[in-house]
Amino acid sequence: MTINMLAAAQIASDYGKVTWGLTSSHKLAANVALVMYDLLCQQMWLSIPRGQL
16 A cells, blocks of 8 residues: 555656646746747847838
């Protein structure tokens, strides 16, 4: 019985680590995408001739 409990706790711990790793990498990817999008918008904004606005 205790072996099953320990195994279940180990599985839950591994699952928690994996899901935390995935969510943190998703957050990192989202932040990078936002920064890239922001830079792209700035670049496009700077490349627009002011006479057309």
